[in-house]
Amino acid sequence: MTRIIVITSGKGGVGKTTATANIGSALARLGNKVALVDADFGLRNLDLLLGLENRVVYTAIDVINGDCRLEQALVKDKRRNGLVLLPAAQSRGKEAITREQMKDIVTRLAPNYDYVVIDCPAGIEMGFQNAIAPATEALIVTTPEVAAVRDADRVIGLLEANSVSNIKLVVNRVKPDMIQANDMMSVEDILEILAIPLIGIIPDDERVIVSSNRGEPLVLDEKLSTPGLTFNNLARRITGDEVRFVDLMANQDTLLNRIRRWFTEPSQ
């Protein structure tokens, strides 16, 4: 049974596309056959993050219009064998496709893959509605910010109304030092509001930006960095493995840090 997962957030810029690229690559690395679907029509980015921009010939719109076969539009990943990308059209808007067409494409795609991962556009309008239409599961990406959590909450409500019931949470851009200093919402704070199961915590890291710009997902590195490792663990949890969460706070309570805080913070 193919699992169809939509990655969504409500708010823009929280790392949906980065998460999609890395989770997709990680799932493929674990030996699964994965199809990534870019549902962000008009603002497509997923091909960039995967480094596949120059291989895109046809897009989902061409498939819908019957200008090419579905297989022709799929871009095979240059590194992983089991990974393909169905690019969105860049020249068209979100209205270029309907819910039924989106469902139809994913249904045709599904039998040949273990996972279909859909990268959802920001917002809750047409593009969002299209992207979640075929999905049976969802990953909510949020960052430890009030606005992102509020939007995530709204999106969870909408997903539930659309019968997507298997919803898991990814907290992105966590800064352990800020949480330690009580300047940032902790993962527990977020879970208390959203009340859905947690599936991944990704630390804020400059290497994520570097990898995005290079078009090389972090999870494909020879030696995994911390964010790469957390993405890889996330993918393993999707496949059903029980993986312990990397303790990002572990480095925070060292003696040196405690002494440093002693001097920088006013005593309470």
Place this chain on the structure above:
Amino acid sequence: MNQNAHTAEESPVRLERDRKQVLLYLPPSPTVDAINDWRELWQNLKHHLHASERFWESQTLVALKAQDRLLDMPQLSAIAQALSEVDLRLSSVETSRRQTAVAAATAGYSVIQPSPLSPLNQPVAAHQFKHREPLYLKTTVRSGMEIRHDGTALLCGDVNPGGSVIAHGDIIIWGRLRGIAHAGVKGDRGARIMCLQMQPTQLRIADVVARAPNSPPQDQQAEIAYVAAAGIRITRGLDFLKTHRFVKEQEIWEAFPI
């Protein structure tokens, strides 16, 4: 969910028990924006069905009271689908619109067309009772969701920031209130808001509005919000009725002198 299209008078979607079946009331159709309206109605319906107490047996029949709403075949089948997800079965459609009646008949549901002018068909409840029966929901009211009820609302679950509960009577929340609660929305200043943990964005009772204190409460216990002479006050919920009484003339709650 949409403040423009509906007045405070009606709950967006309502389930009621009848003798042998469940009645599903849809709100009357708004004058503008028919497309968005269906999407909102649809979301409302789904939330309501999943959050509501399952007072029905499996496969109970549902009579849809569509009023003056235009429903086409796909919409009717979407409603039937939503009902089947909670073990209910759509059997009849009551509508005053010809197109809806035709669509319902084509889809194989029995159709009841009330004569619009008959005074006997007027809902009795609206005239003789101030409030409808309490509404009991088990759900998290998430951002963007709005629970409306013309009676007392009981909620088992949290109200998240951005969510709201609006009721003609009292509001009782077995959970955290972090959004907005508006009790006694038709002007009943005796209405109260009770919850296990009060951290609201805003409290409203009748025509009185209050902002929550900036610092969260220290002792976490069940609290009750009511209208006092100086505005909305919050106090420990435990002994409220032993220590406070409602003064009808002034429409405020006052503490007994000790």
